[in-house]
Amino acid sequence: MKKIIYLLFAVFLLNSCDVSVDNPNTITTATFWKTETDAQYGINAVYNMFYKPGTYSRWLWFRLDLTSDEGFSQSPWAELKEWTQFQYRNYNFWEGNSWTYRDSYEAIFRANQVLYHVPEIQFANETEKNKILGQAYFLRGLFYYNLAVLWGSENNSLPIVLEPSTPGMQPEGHNGIAVYQQAISDFTEAQKVLPEVWDDTNKGRATKGAALAFRAKCHMQLLQWNEAKNDLQWLVEGEGKKYYDLAANYADNFRKDTENNIESVFEIQYSDIHKAPAGDGDFDVDPNLGLNRGQFFAPPGIGWTDGEIRPWLVTEFKKEKNLNEGYDIRLRHTAFYSEQHLDFPNNERIYREVSNDATWNRDNWKGRVFYRKYSSEHFRDFDDYHNPTNVRLVRFADVLLMYAECIAQSGGNLSDAIAHVDRVRARVEMPALAVNHPAVVSSKDAFLKRLQVERV
Known part of the structure; x- marks a missing residue:
């Protein structure tokens, strides 16, 4: 997929002294959305949102990794540091808040266009049409999941938009639970039609396993342990079992030459094929497809730290x-x-x-x-700003640990839950839990407490 994620759009400017003359080369909704190729371009444009600064290119990592128990910031940029400490003096802080919020809803807008227009396009093969629709449902669900994680609350503050929006729309706000439920609905539609695996050319696109893994994450946020367990069961013990396993070498999950391996459930495909300017310019016309994270997190003298x-x-x-x-x-x-x-x-x-x-x-x-x-x-x-190393959003190790948690939380056999954790530990030659942490064998609470550390 890294070979096809970069699309160059040529823009032709029409010179005229009459500023009211329409540019006949401008692509509009009425002239687009006619062919299978248009549909493919449309879904690729949703994936392209991964490379916007507000999402997986840069600023989302500050919200996910630094506002956590594991990470923090000592940046001299006061607002940036304060946002990772939940000190919100400026709610309009662009890099820490507004950019990610805006880009998330732009991604949803693009997915909505695919879901609205593609059903009307004639395809030679309906399966191919369904694959595109399934990806759109998955990607919309992913961004709604992120919105619920970052901004979900009891307040009705998050819009749920399911059709292409128009200027002046004022969609109704919803609480976090409703947004998780919308993401669950999207992942449900996605897993019905997404392929279990793609060919090598399309590696990195959403699969059935990815949709089920993210649906499980939503269920877990809502404490729906049985539903989450059923989703994860498909990857661990069900029909999807043949596609996933732990990579023999743990480090292969973080290298650029071992991407999309057997442990990967879903990852962001980065590339340095086009080293666009590192600044915050036009990311549609001249996109930077690389990961910016290292530039901001590397030690002093190497990155901004x-x-x-x-x-x-x-x-x-x-x-x-x-x-x-x-x-x-x-x-x-x-x-x-x-x-x-x-x-x-x-x-x-x-x-x-x-x-x-x-x-x-x-x-x-x-x-x-x-x-x-x-x-x-x-x-x-x-x-x-151009690191081509993919980030694995969900690995099979994550799936095993989530599955273990769901088994324990739903009243299942604790020994079954422990076995899945031990499988992850054994890959890196760590002793079984019963050896180093014997209390977990007979106590659900002790097991769940230990699982918090295992999932670091």
């Missing part, structure tokens, strides 16, 4: 040893921290820096922990 990891995460990882009496390899691929070169062999490199006392005793490095996951450190000594 607007986001970093809370030190407790390293401490938590180091509370237990693996079967070889070493530390959990997941720590190595998650963070840059002061003892990394001592804890793991051949782990001295931090981009172009070296992990040693001299580096970590610098005033702007001392005591800090930086993001390694989804950086470009594994293949170059710098980061920028």
Whole structure:
């Protein structure tokens, strides 16, 4: 799919002294939405919203990763830092709030156009039409899910728009529960018609498994454990089982040369094929298809360091040893921290820096922990606005841990839930839960408490 996500639209300007003359080359709703190719362009335009700064290119990571227990900000940009601390002095703060909100609804608008117009287009094969509609339902559901996570509350503050909007529309607001329910409805329609797997040319497009995984996430937010368990069962034990497994090498989930692997359920397809300007220009005419995250999260002197990891995460990882009496390899691929070169062999490199006392005793490095996951450190000594490394939004490891939670929460057999967690731990040579955390074997509460750490 990386080969087809970039579409170049030529714009022809008509010079005339009469400003009221219409440009005959302008594409309008009336002239578009006629052919199968138009439908394909339409759905690609929805995927294109992943590369807007307000979504998965840049600012969404500040909302998802830094307003969490694991991440935070010490940015000198006061508003940016305060928003990650839930200090909202300026509700119109563009980068922290408005941009993500606007781009999310623009994505929904694009999906609505596909769902409104494509049913009227004649296709040689109805299955191909349904695939396009299924992707539109999935993508609309994904953005409604994000809106519910970020802005959902008891207040009727989030519009639900299901048809192409027009200027002057004032859609009714809804609470967070209603928005999750709308996302569930969209994922339900999507999973009916999406393929279980795509060919190599279209890898990265939404699948049935992705729709079920995100529908399960919505059900879990609403404490609908049985419904979520049934969705996840398809991927773990049902017909979808043949498509998913844990990658043998944990690090393969964060490298650019091992993307769309067997552990991937859904990931954002990034590319550096077109290195558009890094600034905030016209992202429709000249889009940047790369991941900006590393430029903002990399250590001082390499990136802006607007986001970093809370030190407790390293401490938590180091509370237990693996079967070889070493530390959990997941720590190595998650963070840059002061003892990394001592804890793991051949782990001295931090981009172009070296992990040693001299580096970590610098005033702007001392005591800090930086993001390694989804950086470009594994293949170059710098980061920028054009990282081509895909971000896996849902991995099969996530599915197994969610499935374990749903089994426990729905009153299922605790030993079954533990087995799925142990499967994730075994991949990185960590002892079974019963060995290192025996209390989880007989206590649902202890198991769920431990699961919070396992899902870091």
